[in-house]
Every structure is written in structure tokens, then in C-alpha cells.
Amino acid sequence: MSIARTWASAARVLRQLRHDPRTLGLLLVVPCVLVGLLAWVFDGTAVFNRIGAALLAVFPFVVMFLVTSVTTLRERQSGTLERLLTTPLGRFDLIGGYALAFGLVAVVQALAASGFAVWVCGLQVAGPAWLLVAVAVADAVLGTALGLFVSAFATSEFQAVQFMPAVILPQFLLCGLLVPRAQMPTVLSRVSDVLPLSYAVDAMGTVTTRTDAAGSALADVGIVAGFALGAVVLGALTLRRRTP
Amino acid sequence: MSAAPAAPQPCVEVDDLRVDRGGVRVIDGLTVRVPTGRVVGLLGPSGCGKSTLLRSVVGVQRVAAGRVRVLGHPAGSAQLRRRVAYLTQAPSVYDDLTVRENLRYFAKVLCAPRDDVQRVLELVDLGEQADSLTSRLSGGQRSRVGLASALLGRPELLVLDEPTVGLDPLLRAQLWELFGRLAGAGATLLVSSHVMDEAARCDRLLLMREGRLLADDTVAGLLADTGATDVEHALVTLILRDRSAASA
Ligand SMILES: Nc1ncnc2c1ncn2[C@@H]1O[C@H](COP(=O)(O)OP(=O)(O)O)[C@@H](O)[C@H]1O
Ligand SMILES: [Mg+2]
Numbered sequence: 001m002s003i004a005r006t007w008a009s010a011a012r013v014l015r016q017l018r019h020d021p022r023t024l025g026l027l028l029v030v031p032c033v034l035v036g037l038l039a040w041v042f043d044g045t046a047v048f049n050r051i052g053a054a055l056l057a058v059f060p061f062v063v064m065f066l067v068t069s070v071t072t073l074r075e076r077q078s079g080t081l082e083r084l085l086t087t088p089l090g091r092f093d094l095i096g097g098y099a100l101a102f103g104l105v106a107v108v109q110a111l112a113a114s115g116f117a118v119w120v121c122g123l124q125v126a127g128p129a130w131l132l133v134a135v136a137v138a139d140a141v142l143g144t145a146l147g148l149f150v151s152a153f154a155t156s157e158f159q160a161v162q163f164m165p166a167v168i169l170p171q172f173l174l175c176g177l178l179v180p181r182a183q184m185p186t187v188l189s190r191v192s193d194v195l196p197l198s199y200a201v202d203a204m205g206t207v208t209t210r211t212d213a214a215g216s217a218l219a220d221v222g223i224v225a226g227f228a229l230g231a232v233v234l235g236a237l238t239l240r241r242r243t244p
Numbered sequence: 245m246s247a248a249p250a251a252p253q254p255c256v257e258v259d260d261l262r263v264d265r266g267g268v269r270v271i272d273g274l275t276v277r278v279p280t281g282r283v284v285g286l287l288g289p290s291g292c293g294k295s296t297l298l299r300s301v302v303g304v305q306r307v308a309a310g311r312v313r314v315l316g317h318p319a320g321s322a323q324l325r326r327r328v329a330y331l332t333q334a335p336s337v338y339d340d341l342t343v344r345e346n347l348r349y350f351a352k353v354l355c356a357p358r359d360d361v362q363r364v365l366e367l368v369d370l371g372e373q374a375d376s377l378t379s380r381l382s383g384g385q386r387s388r389v390g391l392a393s394a395l396l397g398r399p400e401l402l403v404l405d406e407p408t409v410g411l412d413p414l415l416r417a418q419l420w421e422l423f424g425r426l427a428g429a430g431a432t433l434l435v436s437s438h439v440m441d442e443a444a445r446c447d448r449l450l451l452m453r454e455g456r457l458l459a460d461d462t463v464a465g466l467l468a469d470t471g472a473t474d475v476e477h478a479l480v481t482l483i484l485r486d487r488s489a490a491s492a
Contacts, residue, residue: 004352005352005353008349008352008353009349009353011349012338012341012345012349015341015345016338016340016341019340019341019342019377020340078334078336078337078338078339079332079333079334079335079336080336080337080338082304082332082336083330083332083336083390083393084353085304086302086303086304086320086325086328086329086330087325087326087350087353087354088322088325088326088353088354088355089353241303241304241320242303242304242305242306242320243304243305243306244264244265244266244306
């Protein structure tokens, strides 16, 4: 793995995004609008504080999953991937580049969305607020890695988008947002134990409710990061230099 | 034969290559040598396996059997990654980057010097479009962006899959001149095409049909062998000969 080539790939992905200001705008504005809408819907209740924080974990995951699966599918289909794999670029350079680029986008997105949630919508955060961003970034990298992985199984952008409900909705249903995980049927709560989004949502919950959140939330972030690393390796395995 | 005495080691050596794609044998026991420092044209009807052979040479094709060596190393090995350049048949460039941004990225990946970007831009005559978004270019301009990226870092072997498709005659002539100059400077070019009038510009021609090699000769040798007056007729003659041999 080469730092220079990883960084060059990340810079290239960011440049592609820069030429697509509409996508960039959607990435930053949509989460804020949804958080605002949520605060308005639950105006005057305590629900916003619980769901709002969880949503800050869900956004980067969903968005980066979608963006990466479509971008890498394009890369596979346009022939640029085949071309790149004949150069000294290693597959971890490429995946690392994607993770770095979308991780950076996630930092900005998380700053915008959590800033909006805290200062405009009045989300109450008991623990250190930077942890909101840390969780969001780990989640974004996870979304990026999973998106990269599933793009190997899609042959069109339509299919790539269909993977979103398949991979994300089950995690969304089981992450504890709708029903606390402890109150789910045993089988479901076991399943939710092995789904990364559960830990991200747990971490967000801890940060908003506990002043001594750092230790426990960071442990959850570590678990999410572990899943992300696993997904990166799986994603790398799908980048084959020799294809049939 | 025009082969020089004490010919240097061939740039590409393919021995008994067999490739299956989609459960069908598309290259069936192909053996060929590509001499160093020459422009070698790969001709044949569409679907005969030209792209598959080129993919095998750059090491991105899964092969069923056989041996492919490039510059003395197994095709696709790490030592070759900066010495062999590959232009895919469909332009493999990023549509949402400018021409210059595309080339800068490939230059970084290849560890080519930064000023190489300007050099290759001028070689393919894209200086004026350097800061245009690639998606806004015409088909011929886009394919030249791909060609420019293949020229970065001065590779020793250029594997070009139909590099002149969609180009106007003047530009095509310029590019073939460029290929000749590169070969003159010692590079080897393996160029596929289905435009027969381009073939006359190659030092050697490989004619393929249905995954096999029908001929491997100079243009003059080919014309003499078939009694044809141009390459197109020579190819037709060879294919008809091959067909009647198969049915006999
Ligand atoms: N991705 C693929 N999967 C299965 N078969 C393929 C694929 N690509 C090409 N083929 C088949 O392999 C044969 C040779 O194709 P190709 O090498 O692209 O020919 P050419 O470049 O000479 O037009 C064709 O019969 C084609 O249908
Ligand atoms: Mg082809």
C-alpha cells in the first residue's frame, strides 16, 4: 500500500465530487433538512432527543453507501478500474482512497448535521459533542466499504440502488431506533448484536444521555470501525485484477 | 522476411494461449511473438478475440492455459506495471474530471513526472481542451484522453485497443505517425484495429479469426502471399482460405 497513491485516489474522488456540486449540496443539506423536520414533528416532546441522535448515525451510513456503490460501479463499468489495476495502484490504495475521501466528506456532513441539530434544533448532548462526529465518520467509512463491496454484485446502477434497502433497511429496523434492542424478541436482538449500525446508534444514544459517555461510546465506535475494516477487506477481495 | 539478424528478445511472447469467456473458448491455442521496437497491428473481424488477446498481454484476462510473457516477465506481474501501458477499447477515463485532472491522477498513480501531463496533452493534440470536463468532449477527443494517459511515463510496451476509432482521417494519420516515432525511440506498440487501411502503417500484422492466428507477417509479405493489392483483400483471401481448409 502506498500513501501517495492512496492520497492521489482520495483527491481524485473529491475532485469528481467537486465537479458535481448538486450531489455535494444534497450530501450536506438533506441531513440538516431531515433533522429540522424531525425536530419540528416532535416539537415539545423528548422523542427528538432520542431519535435525532440516532439519525445522525444513520445518515452518513446510508448516504455514503449509496454514493460509493454507484461511483465504484461506474468505475468497474467504465473500464477505469481495469486500467488502474494494470498500473502500480494496489487495490488497498484504491479502497483506502475512497474511504479517505468519503470519510472527509462525512466529517463535513457530520459537522453540518450535528451543528444544526444542536444549535438550531436544540438537541441536548450530555457527553462531549466531538463524539457525534467521531461516530458519524466511523459510520461513513463503514457505508463506503459496504457500498464498495456490494458494487461487485451489481451490473447496473438500478441494481446498485436496490442494494440500499436490502443491506440498510434491516439494520435500520433492528438498530434500536424503533424498539430498544433489549425489548426485541431474543432472535432479533441477537441478530442486531452482529449488525454494525446497532453499535453506532448505541454510541449516539450514550453521547446524548451520559456525561461520562466517552469510554463506552468509543468502545462502540471501535466496534463500528472493526466492521468497517472487515468490509474494506471484503471490498478489496472483490477487486480482481484478472477477470473472466 | 524482414527480421533483422540476431533479433533481440521479443517484447511479448505468447505460447499456446487458451482463453474461455462466458463458457466459450474464444482464444484457442494461440502462439505469437511481438518484436521489440516495432508497431504491430492486430487485425481481424469483430468478435475474433483481439481485445481478449490484448487483455491477456496486460494481465487482466483470466486465462485457461498457456503462457504469456512480457519484457521477460509473466504478463501482469508487478515489475511490468509501469513499463506496460494499456488503452482499453471503451475510453477508460473519468467523465466527471477535466482532461488535465484525469491525466494528473494517472501520472501520480504511475509515478510519472508532473510535466509529463503537458507533454502527452500536446502529443495527442488536446492542449486546447485540457481544462474541459471530459464528459463535454466528443467521442474522438475522449478516446485521445485515454491514449494520452497511456503515454504517461514513457512505457516500453503500449497495448492499444482500437485507439483510432471515431477519429477523423487527419488525426488518425497524425497518431500513426506518433506510433511510428515512439517505435523509432525503442517502444513496442501492439495496436488492434478493424480499419484495414491503417494496417499499411504497421511494421508487422497479426491477422486473427475465431481465436486463432491466420497470419503473422509484414504487409509486403502478406500481399505477396495472397496476391492481393491491399490488406483488406489479403485478409478476405486468408479468411476464405481458412474457411475452405476447415470445411475440407
Ligand atoms: N465479458 C465477456 N463475457 C463473455 N464473453 C465475452 C466477454 N467479452 C467478450 N466476449 C466474447 O469473446 C469473444 C471475443 O471478444 P473480443 O476479444 O472482445 O473480440 P474483438 O475485440 O476481436 O472484437 C466474442 O465472441 C465475445 O462475444
Ligand atoms: Mg475488441
